[in-house]
Amino acid sequence: MRRVLLSLAVCIICLVLNAVPVMAAADEGVSFSQDMQSFSGQVMTLSQDTRAYATPDESSTGGRAFSKGESVYVVGETDGWYQIFYKGENLYIPVSSINSEDAEEAQAQAQALAEDVEVELKNAEKRDTVEIENAWREARSRRNATIWRIVIGVLVVVSIVVSVIVGLKSKEVEKDNK
Incomplete structure (x- = not known):
């Protein structure tokens, strides 16, 4: 009986350790080639x-x-x-x-374009931040769901084991009473 319980406990521990995903973010630097001129x-x-x-x-x-x-x-x-x-x-x-007028017009267009690009980059940064936050929430939700499945599975297994033990004990008590 003890062997069965020990085997069940080992199986449950292995199940818990393998089923819970570990989430880690690597903080590695990114390097770019210095060969390019700007x-x-x-x-x-x-x-x-x-x-x-x-x-x-x-x-x-x-x-x-x-x-x-x-x-x-x-x-x-x-x-x-x-x-x-x-x-x-x-x-x-x-x-x-x-033509100097063309140069001034080109400068004004370049300035307007730079402002538009800056606004677009800020908007893209906001979108990226929201997407990253949503991805982390989703990953946390999946992890929590996995943990709850494991907890429920453990409770079911424990209740089955307890029922088996109670049943075996009651049979032993009946044998002893006879």
Whole structure:
């Protein structure tokens, strides 16, 4: 009888230990490659056909021809030249190739876009926070449901064991009375 009870107790303990999920959040740092360059600047539209040069000098070699209406990514300005970033290289175009009104309009559009992006990022952060909280609540709910199933299972097993023990004891008492 004791062996049966001991076996049942061991089975219940194994059931409880294996059924309760352990939840842990790892706090590991994320590293990114430092190989990437970052530029700050703005996209501007050319007001005339122009040529881009490898250095801020019209006699320099290399570069590329741009047509009126094309957009370029301006990363800086030096001595009457805009420094642009195009297909992985820095080139230079004359400041006169971009209308100052267009530059101001591009700056205003960039500012408006930056504000819109900031608002969208804040909204996305709020949504992400809510989703994370909901995921944790759901995980806690599943864990609690599993715990309650185990508790109820243990109570059922204990009540069966107690009933068996009481039944065996009553048979022993009947045998002793006869």
